[in-house]
Structures are given as structure tokens and as C-alpha cells.
Amino acid sequence: MRQNFDWRLIPSFLAALDHGSLLGAARALHASQPTIGRHIAELEAQLGLVLFERTGRGLVPTPTALRLAESARAMEAGADQLARSVSGSQASVSGTVRITASQPVACMLLPPLLARMRLELPEVQVELVASNAVTNLLRREADIALRMVRPDQASLVAKRIATVTLGTYAHRDYLHRRGTPRQPADLLLHDIIGNDGDSDIARGFAAMGFAVEREQFALRTDDLIAYWQLVRSGLGIGFLADYMARTDRNLVTLLPMLKLPDLPIWLTVHREIRTSQRIRAVYDFLAEAVPEVL
Numbered sequence: 098m099r100q101n102f103d104w105r106l107i108p109s110f111l112a113a114l115d116h117g118s119l120l121g122a123a124r125a126l127h128a129s130q131p132t133i134g135r136h137i138a139e140l141e142a143q144l145g146l147v148l149f150e151r152t153g154r155g156l157v158p159t160p161t162a163l164r165l166a167e168s169a170r171a172m173e174a175g176a177d178q179l180a181r182s183v184s185g186s187q188a189s190v191s192g193t194v195r196i197t198a199s200q201p202v203a204c205m206l207l208p209p210l211l212a213r214m215r216l217e218l219p220e221v222q223v224e225l226v227a228s229n230a231v232t233n234l235l236r237r238e239a240d241i242a243l244r245m246v247r248p249d250q251a252s253l254v255a256k257r258i259a260t261v262t263l264g265t266y267a268h269r270d271y272l273h274r275r276g277t278p279r280q281p282a283d284l285l286l287h288d289i290i291g292n293d294g295d296s297d298i299a300r301g302f303a304a305m306g307f308a309v310e311r312e313q314f315a316l317r318t319d320d321l322i323a324y325w326q327l328v329r330s331g332l333g334i335g336f337l338a339d340y341m342a343r344t345d346r347n348l349v350t351l352l353p354m355l356k357l358p359d360l361p362i363w364l365t366v367h368r369e370i371r372t373s374q375r376i377r378a379v380y381d382f383l384a385e386a387v388p389e390v391l
Contacts, residue, residue, distance in 0.1 A: 103143065104176075107169050109136035110148065114166055118155035191220035192375040196383075197239035200321045202362075203227035205341055207243075210386045218378055240376050241383065242365040255365045259388040262339045263357035266348045268331035278334070281305055281355050288315035288333030295319045298336065301357070340391055362387060 112122035113133060123130040141148050148162040158166075198207060203225055211223055226239055242248075247255050271288075278284055285307060291298045291314025302309040311317060315333050318324050328335035329345055336357060342348045364387070366380055 103139065104172065106136045106140040106143075107172055109133045110140055110162075111166070111169055111173060113137055113149065113156050114158055114162060117157075121155075190218055190375050190378045193222045193224060194241065194375055194379045195224040195226065195239045196241045196243070196379070197226040197228050198243040199245065200227045201325065201338060201341055202243050204322055205344065206387070206390065210383070210390065213386065214379070214382050217382065221375055221379060223379075240366065240373075241380055242363075243383070243387070244363045244365055245360045247361070247363045248365055252368060253365050254368055255363045256384065257361050258364045258384050259362045259391045261360040261362060261391060263336055263360065264339050264342060265334060265351040265355055265357070266328055266337050266342050267334045267351060268329060269347050269349050271331040271333065272349060274331075277349075278351055281352060282307070284334060284352075285309075285313075290314065290316045290318075290324060290327050290333045290335040293317040293319045301336070305355075362391070 108126060109122060109128075109132075112125045113119065116122050116125055119130045119133045119137075122128075122133045126133065137148060146161050147159055148165070149156040149158055196207070197203075204227060207225065211225070214221070214223075244255075245261070247257070265284075275287060278287060284302075289298075289309075291311060293311070296311075298314070299309050299311060316327055318327065324335060325337060325341055327333070328337060329348065334351065337348075338360075342350065364380065364384055366376065
């Protein structure tokens with residue numbers, strides 16, 4: 098009759114056999130002595146056999162344990178071979194993956210992550226496209242997209258992997274010149290870096306009860322990297338992603354009571370990810386790495 102037992106108990110059994118004590122086995126496996134003892138007891142209960150005689154000098158294997166040792170070592174060798182095969186398969190992932198993302202994500206968030214990915218997936222080449230156009234994926238101009246909006250096309254698979262938090266910031270030199278706003282209404286007395294054609298910031302002021310026209314913004318741009326550089330240059334107060342602001346020690350966070358809406362990050366890919374090993378590898382890496390840095 099086939100005997101069912103937990104294969105994960107085998108390393109503890111072999112370590113106890115090789116070292117002759119729970120303490121020696123625990124040290125070898127970097128585990129606790131009670132854990133090794135529990136594993137051996139569980140294995141004996143599952144097999145219905147006594148594997149060790151407990152003596153004052155340690156563990157003495159029974160003849161049954163010695164007979165099982167050969168099979169157990171074969172199992173261990175097989176598991177090691179399987180792990181090496183999986184590792185080798187991952188290392189063999191190769192080819193080009195084209196990633197598209199917004200300007201700030203492509204220029205500031207992704208580069209250090211892609212440096213890490215080069216170490217894990219050295220045979221994968223990356224083409225990075227700074228763009229927000231949803232058509233990139235639909236036209237097969239990119240394999241993977243990082244977006245702030247969820248696409249609704251049936252041919253795409255989207256997963257929300259992280260949230261980008263926003264804050265109000267100014268360069269310390271600007272604050273030395275103009276003073277520090279203490280309440281949201283104080284912003285009306287300062288130079289605000291706003292949008293040009295986009296109306297997001299004006300709508301934000303309207304939500305606070307302030308009717309602000311674009312002409313009231315000292316500087317205006319819809320380019321997110323230009324916007325970032327204007328704030329860094331001390332030209333006024335702006336609204337930035339916290340992960341960007343953290344890279345410049347001269348930026349000061351303002352008005353903590355002013356809660357700006359968070360932005361989701363959606364990792365988007367074609368459904369063919371199920372059949373492309375290289376795209377799956379990059380997708381899985383980004384799904385884990387992006388939330389870590391945010």
C-alpha cells in the first residue's frame with residue numbers, strides 16, 4: 098500500500114541521521130532544536146515507524162531508519178536536481194521586452210529597478226518607451242505597460258500593483274525667499290507651478306473651494322519632467338509624487354493636512370503573457386519590485 102507523508106520532513110530526518118543529535122541537525126539546517134524534533138516525530142507518526150532511539154548521548158538510528166536513508170537521499174538529490182533545472186530555466190530566459198511607462202515612472206522609478214533586473218535576468222534586453230498612450234500595447238508597440246489608469250480593452254490583462262502618493266513641495270531656497278505656507282489658503286499668496294492645457298491642478302483648487310484660473314499659475318507646463326525640474330529649481334510650489342521628491346534633499350514637504358488623491362499603478366500586458374517566458378519573467382519582476390520601492 099502506498100504510504101503518504103510530508104516530503105518536507107526529509108531534510109530534518111537526514112540531518113538528524115548525519116549529525117546524531119537534534120542540536121547538530123538544527124545547526125546544520127539553521128533551524129531550532131524543537132523544530133527538528135517535531136519534524137522527526139511527525140515523520141515517525143506518518144510512517145508508523147520508530148526511526149530513532151532517544152538516548153542521553155543523542156539519537157541512535159533504528160535499522161528501519163538506516164534502510165530508509167538510501168531512498169531519502171535519492172529524494173533529496175532529486176529535489177536538488179529539480180531546483181537546479183528551474184534555476185537554469187530562469188537563467189535561460191532571453192530576448193527583448195519592450196516596456197512603456199509615463200515619463201516620471203520611466204525616467205525616475207524604473208532605472209534603478211531595471212539595474213536590479215539586469216542581475217536577475219541578464220539575457221533579457223529592455224526597450225523603454227516613455228509614453229502614456231494606451232495604443233502602445235494594442236498596436237503591439239510594447240509588451241508591458243505601467244499606467245495610472247486601468248485599460249478596458251478585453252485583449253489586455255491589468256493588475257493593480259501599487260499606489261503612488263502625492264504631496265505639496267517647494268525648494269528650501271524658495272521658502273527662504275517667500276516664507277512657508279501654513280494653511281491651504283496660503284497657497285494663493287505664492288507662486289504655484291501649474292498645468293498648461295491640463296486642468297487637474299485647477300480642479301484640485303476648486304475642490305478646496307478656491308476658484309483659480311490658469312493665468313494665476315506663475316509657471317505652467319504639462320510635461321511632468323519639466324514640472325519636476327521647475328519645482329527643484331526653486332521657482333515655486335508644486336505637487337509631486339513622493340517617490341520623486343525623496344530623491345532631492347532640498348525639497349521640503351508642505352501642508353501635511355492637504356491630502357492629495359493617490360494614483361494607482363496598473364501593470365498591463367497582453368494575454369499572450371501565458372505563452373511568453375521572457376515577458377512573464379519581466380512581468381513577475383516588476384509586479385514584486387515596484388511595490389517595494391513605493
